[in-house]
Amino acid sequence: xxxxxxxxxxxxxxxxxxxxxxxxxxxxxxPYLFWYVQYPNRGLQFLLKYITGxxxxxxxxxxxxxxxxxQTSFHLKKPSALVSDSALYFCxxxxxGYNKLIFGAGTRLAVHP
Amino acid sequence: EAGVTQFPSHSVIEKGQTVTLRxxxxxxxxxxxxxxxxxxxxxxxxxHFVKESKQDESGMPNNRFLAERTGGTxxxxxxxxxxxxxxxxxxCASSLTGNSPLHFGNGTRLTVT
Numbered sequence: 001x002x003x004x005x006x007x008x009x010x011x012x013x014x015x016x017x018x019x020x021x022x023x024x025x026x027x028x029x030x031p032y033l034f035w036y037v038q039y040p041n042r043g044l045q046f047l048l049k050y051i052t053g054x055x056x057x058x059x060x061x062x063x064x065x066x067x068x069x070x071q072t073s074f075h076l077k078k079p080s081a082l083v084s085d086s087a088l089y090f091c092x093x094x095x096x097g098y099n100k101l102i103f104g105a106g107t108r109l110a111v112h113p
Numbered sequence: 114e115a116g117v118t119q120f121p122s123h124s125v126i127e128k129g130q131t132v133t134l135r136x137x138x139x140x141x142x143x144x145x146x147x148x149x150x151x152x153x154x155x156x157x158x159x160x161h162f163v164k165e166s167k168q169d170e171s172g173m174p175n176n177r178f179l180a181e182r183t184g185g186t187x188x189x190x191x192x193x194x195x196x197x198x199x200x201x202x203x204x205c206a207s208s209l210t211g212n213s214p215l216h217f218g219n220g221t222r223l224t225v226t
Contacts, residue, residue, distance in 0.1 A: 103156040
């Protein structure tokens with residue numbers, strides 16, 4: 001069965017430090033993978049996606065993600081965290097339709113001043 | 114352009130009552146999706162409309178849930194009768210095509226007591 005997993009419930013980072021939010025996947029065929037972010041009391045916002053091509057994908061707000069086929073991972077990264085990056089992050093993949101997504105459980109990112 | 118709007122933002126009802134959630138997609142978006150996040154778990158797909166037709170309703174949990182999209186514009190999701198396990202956040206999303214990015218609303222937080 002296709003799935004995505006986010007092994008960390010919460011990630012704590014000091015402002016200015018690099019951050020990584022982890023995602024692993026189990027999907028058949030060539031995976032499409034997405035990252036979404038949810039700020040407090042807001043809906044999910046698209047950050048970036050991997051379809052094919054370069055393994056390093058750049059997205060909104062300075063985020064990037066690295067697709068690693070051998071490790072079946074798609075970790076979200078940012079070189080220098082901001083307090084305003086504090087939010088809930090979701091990894092997702094399509095199942096049975098491009099926008100019929102399965103989501104990970106979410107990782108809460110807390111960036112401390 | 115206006116984003117996806119959902120109403121109400123919060124709803125508290127008693128077990129056995131009926132609740133109707135509304136979603137107004139971005140104008141011109143033929144594709145409309147309902148998702149929900151129950152009890153802090155994964156966000157799960159409920160159903161997908163293309164215009165007024167249900168393209169995929171495989172995620173609807175049971176026959177207490179009824180979604181409609183008359184005229185292919187706004188959509189409603191009715192829960193009747195509501196049960197305690199229906200508590201969660203219900204998200205609506207729309208997209209221009211089936212393969213274009215999803216735009217999510219802020220969600221409706223439903224609490225069944």
